[in-house]
Amino acid sequence: MEIKKTAIAGTLESSDIQLTISRADSGITIDLQSDVKKVFGDQIEAVIKETLKSLDVTAAKVKAVDKGALDCVIKARTVAAVQRAAETTDTPAWEVL
Amino acid sequence: MQQIDTTLGMYNEQGSLIATGSVAGNVLKYVGVCNKFSTQGSHFNSIVSALMNLLAQRGIFHLFVFTKVKYSASFQHVGFHELAQTDLGAILETGDTDVNDYVRRVEKVATERRLLPAKRVGAIVMNANPFTLGHRYLVEQAAQENELVYVFVVSDDVSLFTTAERLALVKQGTQDLKNVVVVTGDQYMVSYVTFPAYFLPTADEAIQFQTTLDARLFRDQIAPALQIQTRYLGSEPISRTTGIYNQVLQAELPPSVDVKVISRLTHGDQVITATRVRQAIAENQAASVLDWLPANTADFIQQNLATLQARIQKGMNINGN
Numbered sequence: 001m002e003i004k005k006t007a008i009a010g011t012l013e014s015s016d017i018q019l020t021i022s023r024a025d026s027g028i029t030i031d032l033q034s035d036v037k038k039v040f041g042d043q044i045e046a047v048i049k050e051t052l053k054s055l056d057v058t059a060a061k062v063k064a065v066d067k068g069a070l071d072c073v074i075k076a077r078t079v080a081a082v083q084r085a086a087e088t089t090d091t092p093a094w095e096v097l
Numbered sequence: 098m099q100q101i102d103t104t105l106g107m108y109n110e111q112g113s114l115i116a117t118g119s120v121a122g123n124v125l126k127y128v129g130v131c132n133k134f135s136t137q138g139s140h141f142n143s144i145v146s147a148l149m150n151l152l153a154q155r156g157i158f159h160l161f162v163f164t165k166v167k168y169s170a171s172f173q174h175v176g177f178h179e180l181a182q183t184d185l186g187a188i189l190e191t192g193d194t195d196v197n198d199y200v201r202r203v204e205k206v207a208t209e210r211r212l213l214p215a216k217r218v219g220a221i222v223m224n225a226n227p228f229t230l231g232h233r234y235l236v237e238q239a240a241q242e243n244e245l246v247y248v249f250v251v252s253d254d255v256s257l258f259t260t261a262e263r264l265a266l267v268k269q270g271t272q273d274l275k276n277v278v279v280v281t282g283d284q285y286m287v288s289y290v291t292f293p294a295y296f297l298p299t300a301d302e303a304i305q306f307q308t309t310l311d312a313r314l315f316r317d318q319i320a321p322a323l324q325i326q327t328r329y330l331g332s333e334p335i336s337r338t339t340g341i342y343n344q345v346l347q348a349e350l351p352p353s354v355d356v357k358v359i360s361r362l363t364h365g366d367q368v369i370t371a372t373r374v375r376q377a378i379a380e381n382q383a384a385s386v387l388d389w390l391p392a393n394t395a396d397f398i399q400q401n402l403a404t405l406q407a408r409i410q411k412g413m414n415i416n417g418n
Contacts, residue, residue, distance in 0.1 A: 011142075012145055012175045063176065
C-alpha cells in the first residue's frame with residue numbers, strides 16, 4: 001500500500017498510542033517516544049513494522065507517542081493510520097488484524 | 098491576524114469545565130487543565146489529543162506551541178520537541194515534519210548547486226518587501242566574505258508583496274551571485290509562530306521575548322546544522338522592532354555565530370528602505386523610488402502597480418515590516 005498523505009490515529013491517553021504516518025521515499029523509519037521504551041521499545045517497533053509489512057507498506061515515516069498501549073492496540077492504530085494515509089478507509093483490511 | 102480558530106472545552110459528568118485548549122492556524126494556544134480530581138496529566142493528554150485530531154481533520158499535522166518553561170516538559174511528554182526557550186517561555190513543535198527535515202531540504206538546495214562542503218558560511222534573513230538595492234548590497238557583502246551564503250526569505254504571507262513574489266524577486270535579484278542560495282525561512286525564522294511582533298504593533302517587552310526565542314532557535318537549531326558561522330544584518334535606523342531584533346541578535350548569537358552589521362546603503366542623503374518604497378506605491382509616487390530598486394523589482398512594480406495599490410486599499414498594512 002502506498003502512503004499518499006499524512007494521517008494520524010490514536011490518542012495520547014493512557015493505554016493508547018498516537019501514530020502519525022507520512023510519506024517517505026524509501027524504507028520505514030520509526031520515531032518512538034514511550035515511558036517504557038527501555039523495556040518495550042523494541043517490541044513496540046516490531047509490532048508496528050510487522051503490521052506495516054502485512055499491509056504491504058514499504059516506505060513510510062512513523063512518529064509514535066506511546067502511553068502504554070498493548071500490542072493489539074498498537075496494531076489497530078497502525079492499521080487505521082495506514083488506511084487513512086493510503087486513502088483506503090472505504091475498504092478496511094480486516095484480515096490484517 | 099492570528100485570532101483563535103477553534104476553542105475546545107472538556108466537561109466532567111457534573112458539567113464542570115475540566116480542560117480547554119485552542120488553535121490558531123497550526124499553533125496550539127491557551128491550554129488549561131484542572132487536575133483536581135484526576136491523575137496528573139490525564140486531562141492534559143486528552144485535550145492535546147483532541148486538538149491534534151481536530152487539526153488532523155483540517156489536514157494540519159505540523160504543530161507548534163508557545164508555553165511557559167515549566168509546561169515545556171508536559172508537551173515533550175506527548176511528543177513535542179523543544180526548539181528554543183528563554184526565561185519567559187519556550188517554543189516546541191511536533192508532527193510529520195520538523196526542523197531537521199527543514200535543514201535537510203535547505204542543505205539539498207546547496208548541494209545541488211555544488212556549493213557544499215563550504216568552509217565559510219554566512220546567512221541573512223530578510224522579508225524583502227520588496228527586494229531593494231539595499232538588500233542586494235547586504236547580500237553582496239556577505240557573498241564576498243563567504244564561500245556560501247544562505248538568504249532566508251520570511252515565509253509568512255502577510256506582507257504587501259506575497260511570499261511567492263518576494264521569493265522570486267530575491268532569487269532573480271541575486272541570480273548572478275553564484276554562491277548565494279535563496280530559500281524560505283519556513284516557520285523557523287521571523288515567522289508568525291516565533292515572532293508575531295514583526296508583523297503586529299507590540300510592546301517592547303514582548304518584542305524582546307519573541308526576538309530572543311527567534312535568535313536562540315537560529316543559534317541552536319539552524320546555524321549548527323547548516324554550519325553557519327556569520328549572520329549579516331543591515332543597520333536599522335528606522336524601525337523600532339527591527340532595531341530591538343538587531344540588538345537581541347547581537348547579544349544572543351555570539352560566540353556560537355558571529356554577527357556582522359552592515360551599514361545601510363544610501364542613495365544621495367537617504368537610506369534605502371523597503372518601507373519608503375511601499376509608501377511611494379501607496380502615494381502613486383513609484384517613479385521616485387525606482388533608483389533604489391534592482392531592475393527586476395522595478396519592472397515588477399511598474400507592471401503590477403494597480404494590483405499592489407488595490408491590496409493597500411483593501412487594508413494591507415504597509416507601515417510594519
